[in-house]
Amino acid sequence: MLFTYDAIATAVAAHGLAVRGGFAVAADDGVPECSPGWPAATVLMIGNTGRGMWDAFAATESRGPDPLDRWTRAVVAPIAATFGATAIYPFDQPPFPFQRWAQRGWPLFYSPLGLLIDNEFGLWHALRAALLFPDPLLLPTLPAQTSPCESCVAKPCLVACPIDAFSASGFDYQGCRNYLHSLASQPCRDQGCGARNACPVGARHRYPDAQVHFHMRAFRR
Numbered sequence: 001m002l003f004t005y006d007a008i009a010t011a012v013a014a015h016g017l018a019v020r021g022g023f024a025v026a027a028d029d030g031v032p033e034c035s036p037g038w039p040a041a042t043v044l045m046i047g048n049t050g051r052g053m054w055d056a057f058a059a060t061e062s063r064g065p066d067p068l069d070r071w072t073r074a075v076v077a078p079i080a081a082t083f084g085a086t087a088i089y090p091f092d093q094p095p096f097p098f099q100r101w102a103q104r105g106w107p108l109f110y111s112p113l114g115l116l117i118d119n120e121f122g123l124w125h126a127l128r129a130a131l132l133f134p135d136p137l138l139l140p141t142l143p144a145q146t147s148p149c150e151s152c153v154a155k156p157c158l159v160a161c162p163i164d165a166f167s168a169s170g171f172d173y174q175g176c177r178n179y180l181h182s183l184a185s186q187p188c189r190d191q192g193c194g195a196r197n198a199c200p201v202g203a204r205h206r207y208p209d210a211q212v213h214f215h216m217r218a219f220r221r
Ligand code: B12
Pocket: 089, 090, 091, 095, 096, 097, 098, 099, 100, 101, 110, 111, 112, 113, 114, 115, 116, 117, 123, 125, 126, 127, 128, 171, 173, 215, 216, 219
């Protein structure tokens, strides 16, 4: 019985979050110890999918810097403590390889934008925490899937950006940020990243406008 997995899925769902799979830790995963002398045996990934998290987060007091990161800690840390896990976060410094770990536990694939794509939620999902357990946990078996980008011939994501910030050499982060401070970037600021919006996969799970604006403001700063 997937007792811990299911129980944590229920606990995080109360905050609009989801368990995004898990994996048995291998030596080259770069997973830190749960606590000194206690290596992690299992990792469960926690994330947000589609419109799930925004209402829960937006209902909370959010004055001060990094409100989403603070909210994430506030909801995840007590759940981790209840289940004897150690929580680590994608915003910890130096960054842990969350995208690599996420692919160990769930069928997620690199899109041409560098964001991981999910067959159901498309680009409308992100990672919020990883729970480290010192014991082996039972994990669900996931069906094998292929990347939806493989059969996407038109790749509208790659032609939607007004400054061609996405290329074979990666994401032109500075170019994007500079452009977002220009008047011409109004559509990106109003509607969110045109490249992300152009992806047809999981389009019905697009974040609510308020969330799109929130992430855009944070990125632009
Ligand atoms: C630093 C960072 C950024 C920086 C990148 C700076 C730079 N010069 O590269 C900036 C500020 C630009 C940025 C922007 C965004 N980011 Co960011 N970012 C991160 C962060 C915190 C660390 C990444 C890192 O260095 N990891 C360390 C390495 C060792 O880990 P890794 O998993 O092995 O990383 C590998 C992959 O990233 C891989 N890789 C990266 N891109 C690509 C592309 C392809 C095609 C391939 C094959 C591999 C590949 O190379 C890395 C080295 O092996 C992660 C969170 C995290 N902890 O991972 C979020 C993260 C990657 N970002 C995320 C998001 C959503 C964004 C934004 C969309 C934010 C927004 N506006 O909403 C933008 C757009 C980014 C884009 N289009 O690529 C999400 C991605 C979710 C997803 N679906 O995959 C993450 C995982 C955070 C989260 N909470 O979920 N980000």
